[in-house]
Amino acid sequence: MTDPAAGPVTKAVVTVAGLGTRFLPATKATPKEMLPVVDKPAIQYVVEEAVAAGLDDVLLVTGRNKNAIENHFDRNWELEAALEAKGDLERLARVRETVVVADMHYTRQGDPRGLGHAVLCAARHVGDAPFAVLLGDDLIDPRDPLLTTMLDVRTRHGGSVVALMRVPADQINLYGCAEVDHTPRENDDTGTDDIVRVTDLVEKPEVADAPSDLAVIGRYVLDPGVFDVLRKTSPGRGGEIQLTDALRTMARSGDHGPVHGVVFEGRRYDTGDRLEYLKTVVRLACDREDLGPDLRAWLKDFVGAGMGG
Ligand code: G1P
Numbered sequence: 380m381t382d383p384a385a386g387p388v389t390k391a392v393v394t395v396a397g398l399g400t401r402f403l404p405a406t407k408a409t410p411k412e413m414l415p416v417v418d419k420p421a422i423q424y425v426v427e428e429a430v431a432a433g434l435d436d437v438l439l440v441t442g443r444n445k446n447a448i449e450n451h452f453d454r455n456w457e458l459e460a461a462l463e464a465k466g467d468l469e470r471l472a473r474v475r476e477t478v479v480v481a482d483m484h485y486t487r488q489g490d491p492r493g494l495g496h497a498v499l500c501a502a503r504h505v506g507d508a509p510f511a512v513l514l515g516d517d518l519i520d521p522r523d524p525l526l527t528t529m530l531d532v533r534t535r536h537g538g539s540v541v542a543l544m545r546v547p548a549d550q551i552n553l554y555g556c557a558e559v560d561h562t563p564r565e566n567d568d569t570g571t572d573d574i575v576r577v578t579d580l581v582e583k584p585e586v587a588d589a590p591s592d593l594a595v596i597g598r599y600v601l602d603p604g605v606f607d608v609l610r611k612t613s614p615g616r617g618g619e620i621q622l623t624d625a626l627r628t629m630a631r632s633g634d635h636g637p638v639h640g641v642v643f644e645g646r647r648y649d650t651g652d653r654l655e656y657l658k659t660v661v662r663l664a665c666d667r668e669d670l671g672p673d674l675r676a677w678l679k680d681f682v683g684a685g686m687g688g
Pocket of ligand 1: 494621623
């Protein structure tokens with residue numbers, strides 16, 4: 380019998396259970412993941428990223444108030460019929476794209492007990508195979524194939540893989556932080572600048588105690604052994620069950636294979652923060668063929684005119 384734990388990654392788990400308080404009142408009745416980034420909700424970029432990396436079975440771990448997300452990835456017959464009647468085939472195609480994007484599944488977290496707990500809610504759906512986790516707030520630019528690189532590291536080395544990014548030292552307290560081993564090994568690509576062995580992890584350390592400037596960003600490829608470890612992980616920072624703490628146990632013990640880090644140098648957008656969200660919308664809109672030229676010209680005038688006009 381083949382061992383599913385050794386097989387390929389086919390499933391993605393996307394966590395969207397947060398409350399979105401930073402965007403109130405916009406997020407009073409609308410999940411923050413549905414806020415538009417140009418003309419697609421943020422969550423659609425994340426699901427498309429999973430699909431682009433070959434993972435078209437997507438489980439969303441949701442919470443209260445997230446029904447709009449399920450509706451977004453479902454058919455909307457009235458809208459489709461109205462667009463068809465008007466002959467607006469371009470918009471009709473865009474609406475239909477959201478339905479065929481992936482094989483979508485949903486589960487609810489119930490109690491908001493932290494990211495580790497949200498991942499544990501996916502245990503039954505995931506089963507015994509390795510899987511990816513994508514945090515709904517973090518957008519990775521579609522032109523920078525981070526997840527594909529991480530899946531490749533898992534294929535070659537087994538175990539688990541986290542995405543890391545260098546951040547200014549005074550911001551490391553906002554993230555999980557990795558202690559890494561750079562020692563090169565013969566016939567092995569780990570220990571290079573962009574693939575490192577993770578020896579320890581700490582969730583949101585004080586700046587003075589941080590083992591490095593390498594922050595965990597919201598992409599993970601996990602060995603299914605993480606579920607057993609999470610079940611035994613006590614609440615940590617903020618009284619929540621932290622995924623970082625489970626990965627720390629795995630990195631230290633090596634029980635479920637090694638933990639590697641892929642150091643990402645591409646474009647990441649944090650849509651959970653208002654200022655970063657605004658920058659994301661502007662940057663992605665500037666790059667668009669349909670909106671970019673006019674928006675860039677306007678921005679130039681706006682900034683040139685001292686931004687008041
Ligand atoms: C979560 C994780 C943290 C990680 C961060 C990335 O924190 O717990 O380790 O660095 O996502 O965005 P949150 O931002 O949900 O507080």
